[in-house]
């Protein structure tokens with residue numbers, strides 16, 4: 001039986017070019033990039049190349065604006081907690097949205113316990129934040145706005161450029177969690193108007209356990225760790241050379257391929273949606289119909305739990321997700337779908353299909369064939 005992986009929103013395999021580039025740095029080029037001798041400098045040079053690749057991929061003006069972290073989660077924590085603490089003498093108010101990834105929401109909740117006030121903005125039924133809601137939430141105490149570029153569950157893309165314009169002439173820090181966005185949608189930090197931007201590696205065919213924070217030149221944040229002074233003292237610890245090398249190549253290639261791949265995935269997604277809608281029926285699309293990630297299809301099948309569909313498809317080695325991977329296992333309805341105004345029942349019905357580099361039309365056809373059988377079966381139980 002062929003495995004059909006349709007959970008690229010949770011993670012992706014390391015692409016061949018990235019794996020190949022990483023290999024020498026485990027056993028041959030193992031020097032500490034902080035060492036002065038040649039072996040250390042070779043690691044240092046490799047890290048610098050990756051820094052340039054990532055800076056160019058996001059349109060940063062200098063590679064110095066890229067700080068490597070252990071993950072997208074750490075980049076979010078560093079931006080939000082580090083940014084808020086640095087600005088605490090200017091104010092104590094933070095604005096975010098109610099549909100952020102837990103790595104943002106929990107960092108904000110943590111700051112509330114430290115005495116900061118946080119506004120969690122609502123979203124419309126498509127999962128979109130309104131720029132006017134951001135404008136109305138700003139007070140003289142506001143020091144930080146953090147809004148994700150694209151939602152990991154429903155795929156909706158947020159008006160980051162417009163929010164960037166709103167904040168342009170203010171001293172308020174603007175951060176975006178772009179972990180799902182980079183490599184899927186063309187972007188530049190200049191166009192977005194952000195001060196801080198989080199990137200992850202493992203959703204764009206790089207290795208797990210590595211990420212980066214873009215910090216605009218002149219923006220200051222407090223470090224979360226204290227140690228040997230690496231990464232301009234913003235994020236000390238010996239750098240993970242192999243992971244950084246793989247992350248750099250994967251990011252560069254994802255951005256190079258963006259146009260072709262986003263068109264291909266959008267067409268495949270539309271094909272899947274129209275067939276599911278017509279042939280299976282009693283199904284709603286969650287998220288915005290067009291302003292969404294090219295590879296994301298989030299569906300609610302009436303009268304059937306998403307979790308039940310996931311488990312039935314799993315028996316056929318077809319791998320999808322219900323809600324977000326991070327909340328799987330917990331039986332809470334998705335906070336994203338709840339914020340979009342869905343009932344608990346409809347939120348429990350959701351299933352996320354995320355396509356990727358290796359997804360073919362044949363994969364989609366096989367998935368739909370099984371999905372159709374699974375739904376006929378599951379719906380027959382509840383009539």
Ligand SMILES: *Cc1c(COP(=O)(O)O)cnc(C)c1O
Nearest residue numbers: 071072073101103152179180200
């Ligand atoms: C996956 C993800 C993260 C967390 O990234 P890790 O590298 O797994 O820590 C943060 N934000 C979004 C939107 C994500 O999809």
